[in-house]
Amino acid sequence: DGGITQSPKYLFRKEGQNVTLSCEQNLNHDAMYWYRQDPGQGLRLIYYSQIVNDFQKGDIAEGYSVSREKKESFPLTVTSAQKNPTAFYLCASSLGTRGQETQYFGPGTRLLVL
Amino acid sequence: KNEVEQSPQNLTAQEGEFITINCSYSVGISALHWLQQHPGGGIVSLFMLSSGKKKHGRLIATINIQEKHSSLHITASHPRDSAVYICAVLPFNYQLIWGAGTKLIIKP
Numbered sequence: 001d002g003g004i005t006q007s008p009k010y011l012f013r014k015e016g017q018n019v020t021l022s023c024e025q026n027l028n029h030d031a032m033y034w035y036r037q038d039p040g041q042g043l044r045l046i047y048y049s050q051i052v053n054d055f056q057k058g059d060i061a062e063g064y065s066v067s068r069e070k071k072e073s074f075p076l077t078v079t080s081a082q083k084n085p086t087a088f089y090l091c092a093s094s095l096g097t098r099g100q101e102t103q104y105f106g107p108g109t110r111l112l113v114l
Numbered sequence: 115k116n117e118v119e120q121s122p123q124n125l126t127a128q129e130g131e132f133i134t135i136n137c138s139y140s141v142g143i144s145a146l147h148w149l150q151q152h153p154g155g156g157i158v159s160l161f162m163l164s165s166g167k168k169k170h171g172r173l174i175a176t177i178n179i180q181e182k183h184s185s186l187h188i189t190a191s192h193p194r195d196s197a198v199y200i201c202a203v204l205p206f207n208y209q210l211i212w213g214a215g216t217k218l219i220i221k222p
Contacts, residue, residue, distance in 0.1 A: 040123075040214055041214055042116075042118065042200070042202075042211075042212030042213050042214045042215070043200070043202075043212040044212075045209070045210075088155060090155075090157065092157075097208065098208050099144075099145065099204040099208040099209070099210055100144070100145050100162065100164075100204065102159045102162065103147075103159060104159070105156060105157040105158070106156075107154065107155060107156045108155040108156065110155075
């Protein structure tokens with residue numbers, strides 16, 4: 001079945017540690033996105049990618065990094081520079097990035113700081 | 115003031131009631147999305163609107179571009195409709211702006 005997978009479902013980070021969240025899609029979509037969701041707030045865009053080997057910063061990119069070496073994969077690294085990483089992270093994909101295409105979301109990863 | 119405001123923030127209703135969730139926005143847009151987030155966190159797209167009205171099953175979405183307002187209606191609500199409903203608008207720079215969501219609980 002086509003879809004987006006994210007792993008792990010829960011992730012714990014220690015002080016000073018980098019952690020990587022996985023996002024894979026088999027929908028053959030060109031565009032992929034990472035969002036952060038905090039309680040009571042709307043989704044906030046961290047990074048997005050329109051094509052392999054290219055990505056753009058979103059509204060809250062500081063403390064995060066991404067790569068897009070393969071069309072189907074868009075991993076997100078939460079670095080030690082991100083001082084408040086506890087949140088729910090959602091990955092999405094769409095055919096294009098013009099915003100009028102449906103975005104398909106993964107199940108999310110909840111990141112907690114120890 | 116947020117560019118996208120949803121109301122109410124929380125809504126509890128009895129099974130069978132007619133539900134209305136509102137979304138108001140302050141920027142010019144080319145389209146508006148309604149999405150549903152299940153208690154486990156997964157999000158699914160319900161509608162994309164640029165004018166008028168769309169219907170899918172018991173869900174109806176309307177938009178008034180001049181008044182910068184959209185509504186999502188649920189007829190004959192059921193406990194399985196309990197979720198967070200999110201509105202997102204698409205300005206002409208193609209960067210979606212997301213509302214904070216409306217948490218809906220339908221009691222049996």
